Amino acid sequence: MLILEDRYDVIIAGSGVSGLYTALNLPAGVNVLLLCKKELTLSNSNLAQGGVAAVLDRENDNFSYHINDTMISGGHKNNEEAVKVLVEEGPADVMRVIELGADFDKAETGGYQLTLEGGHSRRRIVHHKDSTGEEMVRALIEEVKKRRNVTIMEKTFLTELSKTASGFFAELIVEDTLFVTTASYVVLATGGIGRVYKYTTNSAIATGDGIRLAYELGAKIAHLDYIQFHPTAFASMEGRERFLISEAVRGEGAYLLNCYKERFMHRYDERKELAPRDVVSHSIMMEYRRTGSDKFYLDITHRDSDYVKNRFPMIYKRCLYEGVDITKDKIPIFPCQHYLMGGIDVDLQAKTSVDRLYAVGECSHTGVHGINRLASNSLLEALVFSRRAAADIVSRMVAGEPKVNSPLYTPANGTAPLPDGLRTQIREIMQKAHFVLPDAGAAEKGLRTIEQILQRLDSRMYRKTPDYCEAKSLCTVAYLILKEAART
Ligand SMILES: Cc1cc2nc3c(=O)[nH]c(=O)nc-3n(C[C@H](O)[C@H](O)[C@H](O)COP(=O)(O)OP(=O)(O)OC[C@H]3O[C@@H](n4cnc5c(N)ncnc54)[C@H](O)[C@@H]3O)c2cc1C
Numbered sequence: 499m500l501i502l503e504d505r506y507d508v509i510i511a512g513s514g515v516s517g518l519y520t521a522l523n524l525p526a527g528v529n530v531l532l533l534c535k536k537e538l539t540l541s542n543s544n545l546a547q548g549g550v551a552a553v554l555d556r557e558n559d560n561f562s563y564h565i566n567d568t569m570i571s572g573g574h575k576n577n578e579e580a581v582k583v584l585v586e587e588g589p590a591d592v593m594r595v596i597e598l599g600a601d602f603d604k605a606e607t608g609g610y611q612l613t614l615e616g617g618h619s620r621r622r623i624v625h626h627k628d629s630t631g632e633e634m635v636r637a638l639i640e641e642v643k644k645r646r647n648v649t650i651m652e653k654t655f656l657t658e659l660s661k662t663a664s665g666f667f668a669e670l671i672v673e674d675t676l677f678v679t680t681a682s683y684v685v686l687a688t689g690g691i692g693r694v695y696k697y698t699t700n701s702a703i704a705t706g707d708g709i710r711l712a713y714e715l716g717a718k719i720a721h722l723d724y725i726q727f728h729p730t731a732f733a734s735m736e737g738r739e740r741f742l743i744s745e746a747v748r749g750e751g752a753y754l755l756n757c758y759k760e761r762f763m764h765r766y767d768e769r770k771e772l773a774p775r776d777v778v779s780h781s782i783m784m785e786y787r788r789t790g791s792d793k794f795y796l797d798i799t800h801r802d803s804d805y806v807k808n809r810f811p812m813i814y815k816r817c818l819y820e821g822v823d824i825t826k827d828k829i830p831i832f833p834c835q836h837y838l839m840g841g842i843d844v845d846l847q848a849k850t851s852v853d854r855l856y857a858v859g860e861c862s863h864t865g866v867h868g869i870n871r872l873a874s875n876s877l878l879e880a881l882v883f884s885r886r887a888a889a890d891i892v893s894r895m896v897a898g899e900p901k902v903n904s905p906l907y908t909p910a911n912g913t914a915p916l917p918d919g920l921r922t923q924i925r926e927i928m929q930k931a932h933f934v935l936p937d938a939g940a941a942e943k944g945l946r947t948i949e950q951i952l953q954r955l956d957s958r959m960y961r962k963t964p965d966y967c968e969a970k971s972l973c974t975v976a977y978l979i980l981k982e983a984a985r986t
Contacts, residue, residue, distance in 0.1 A: 501649065502670070504906055505680050506531045508891060509668055511656045511708060512687030514543035515631070516859025516880035518638035519591075520685050521648050522598070523888030528895065530648045531681065533670070535655040535703060535964065538639055539632075542689050542701055542860060543880070546631025547744040547812065548615055549602075549623040550881075551874035552592040553585065555612055559620040561585050568875060571617040571774040572839075572868020580864045583846055584875070584882050591881035592624060599637035602626055614749040615873035617774035623874045628744055628812045634877065657967045658909070659684060659711050665854060665902025669909050671964060676909045682902040683854045683891050686712060686842060687884065690860040691725075691975045693921075693968075695835035696929040699731055699742040705968040706975035708861040712842040713974055718851040720863040721840030722975065723982040726871055727934045728836030729754075729778035730796050732829065734820060740834045741816055743796055745873040748772060750809060752798035754782075755828060757791035776870040779833040783934045795828035833934055837876065839867040840982075848887035856891070858884040912959045916966040920951060924969075924976050932983055945980040952977050 506529050510517045513534035521532050534541070553559045564585045569576050596602060602624040603611040612621040626633035642648055651672070658669040665682040688708030692700025713719050730748070731740035748754070748771045756762045763770040766781035773781070786792055798806055803825035807814050810824070817824050842850050842857035844864055850857050859880040866879050927944035931937055955970045 502651075502677055502679055503531075505902060507681065507895065507901065508683045508685060509533065509656075509666070509679075509681040510685045510687055512541070512689060512859065513538045513639070513650070514541035514687060514689055514859060514880065515634055515638065515877055516884040517685070517687030518635070518642050519881050520687060520858055520884040520888050521642050521645065522638065523885045524647070525892065526645070526647050528647055528892070531679070532642065532648055532650050533654045533656055534652055535707070536653060538650070538652055539635055540701055540703055541635065542704060543631045543877070544635045545699070545701055545742070546634075546877055547628045547742060548746045549613060549625030549630045549874050550592055550877040551618065551623050551872065552589045552878060553622055554589055554592070554610060554624065555620070555622065559622050563620050564622065567617055567619050568866065568872045569868070571870050571872035573870060574868065576868035577865025580846060580866045584866045584879055587882050588878045591885060592878070595634060595637065595881065598641050600626070600634050601637075602630075613746050615745040616748055616772050616778065617872045623746070625746070628746065628810045631877065655964045655967060656707065656711065657962050659715055661715060661852065662902060662904045664900045665904070667904065667907070669962070671962065671967075674963070676911060676962060678906050678909055680902045680904055680906070682899075683856065683894075685856040685858060685884075685887055685891075686861055687859050688861045690838045692835050693738070694924060694928050694972045694975050694979070696925045697731070697738060697740050697834040699728055699740055699834060699836045701739065705971045706861070707967065707971045708857065709842055709978070710971040710974040712850060712852065712855065712857060713978065715852045715855065717855060718843040719841070719978055720843040721982065722838070722978040723932065723986065724839035724867070724869050725835060725932070725979070726775060726837040726839060727779045727833045729775055729782055729833050730831040731834040731836070732817065732820065733794070733832040734830045742836070743813060743829055743831055744810070745775065747796060747798055747810060747813065750798065751801055752796050754778070755795040755797055756785050757789050757793040759795065759828065774870055775836075775873065779934045782833055792832060794831050796831050797828045798824060799826055799828070837871055839863070839869065839871055844883070846886065847890040848883045849890060856887040858887050909962075910958070911962050913961055914959045916960055916963065916969055920955075920969050921972055924948065924951065924972050928976055928979070932979055936983060941980050941983050945977070945984060948973060948977045948980060
């Protein structure tokens with residue numbers, strides 16, 4: 499039975515780590531609606547393998563090392579103030595998630611088992627085997643379900659937002675029907691944009707809806723062309739979603755090999771396999787050009803097989819399912835889209851340029867990642883800045899900011915069905931125009947086609963369905979990426 503109310507204090511769109519943690523940081527007196535467009539656990543958060551980076555070992559690590567690693571990885575294009583907040587406040591949020599029930603692996607000597615990943619100069623990544631995200635999401639969902647002030651609605655698609663003087667109208671699709679409600683504050687926690695590419699590690703929800711919604715409201719969007727391509731996605735799979743072979747596998751000593759089964763990273767970077775991911779992805783593409791072959795492998799067969807199975811049980815099982823025993827075989831890999839560093843521009847409180855609109859997690863641009871995210875910094879960002887967003891909302895409510903108070907309306911809708919093939923066309927364009935080594939000619943041509951598709955989708959003739967809304971989001975995101983790329 500639909501229990502949608504006319505008015506909420508806060509709507510949170512997204513049930514990944516950032517949406518859930520926002521909800522958990524809002525006190526009992528705040529009436530919250532938490533939405534997700536599919537099931538609660540279908541998110542990029544749930545797929546995170548490697549872990550969360552935080553300075554927990556004060557003997558061998560410190561804030562300046564973590565800040566420095568983050569800045570180096572980000573090409574010093576990071577917002578240094580935001581990086582400082584991330585690194586210095588992050589450990590307390592990680593401890594809070596542990597208090598809330600997340601179970602991270604312990605070291606035999608006591609304390610948490612800290613692992614190393616590409617670009618980190620110290621062991622500082624806490625993890626739950628190789629399925630850290632699933633464990634965090636499990637713990638956070640359990641907690642959110644206990645909160646009586648939070649209404650959770652699964653399979654509820656936020657399709658449009660419009661501004662009122664003291665909040666927002668939100669149009670939602672639930673089981674093919676359009677509903678409207680209102681909220682004094684909206685937090686977009688809608689995740690990434692991976693599905694704008696032909697191959698991605700992202701889950702099916704990653705269609706950039708939040709970015710489109712914010713853009714339509716006039717919010718500032720920043721650096722959408724800052725896209726991370728993960729160097730080691732499993733390369734012999736059918737379908738769009740590629741299984742990720744975590745950075746931590748290289749952290750634990752795996753070698754990268756070319757088509758001749760030779761190590762090659764020394765040709766491109768002195769850090770070899772432990773170089774940050776953008777460097778490794780670039781190196782693979784350069785080696786591809788040099789050898790003319792797209793066959794690449796990750797090899798961890800020299801490590802003890804029991805250790806590998808125990809350290810990477812999920813990767814081991816998943817590869818075995820695909821016919822590769824990682825304790826004996828080389829793993830076929832190739833880069834694919836993985837993460838968005840740009841997004842809805844926000845300040846240190848996760849506030850966008852639109853009053854009362856907040857953005858957290860992967861859909862936001864806090865500036866912490868610069869041009870390239872350091873491994874395991876995104877779950878940390880999702881925690882730190884969603885807590886800050888919640889705190890800001892609470893302080894505004896306490897200060898007596900007026901609550902939303904607008905009569906509901908019947909939403910307009912078109913009738914035409916979404917034409918077939920548009921999403922495929924968008925993906926083909928993006929794969930050619932803005933992959934690891936961007937192609938300026940293809941980008942310029944692609945932008946013209948994308949503009950035409952967007953005009954069609956904007957014409958209000960189509961029926962609002964999740965498919966239509968996602969196509970519009972993908973097209974808007976492709977448009978913003980290519981426009982930004984053309985400018986640089
Ligand atoms: C394979 C993989 C491995 C990764 N490993 C790591 C790692 O080890 N460490 C790390 O720090 N980061 C990792 N990342 C990145 C990290 O997982 C994500 O950046 C982070 O979890 C994003 O969290 P989020 O809350 O912003 O979004 P998500 O977790 O993606 O959640 C998005 C939510 O928004 C909802 N939503 C979207 N659109 C709508 C809409 N229109 N209406 C209603 N709801 C909507 C979705 O249903 C979903 O609930 C990994 C990512 C992937 C894909």
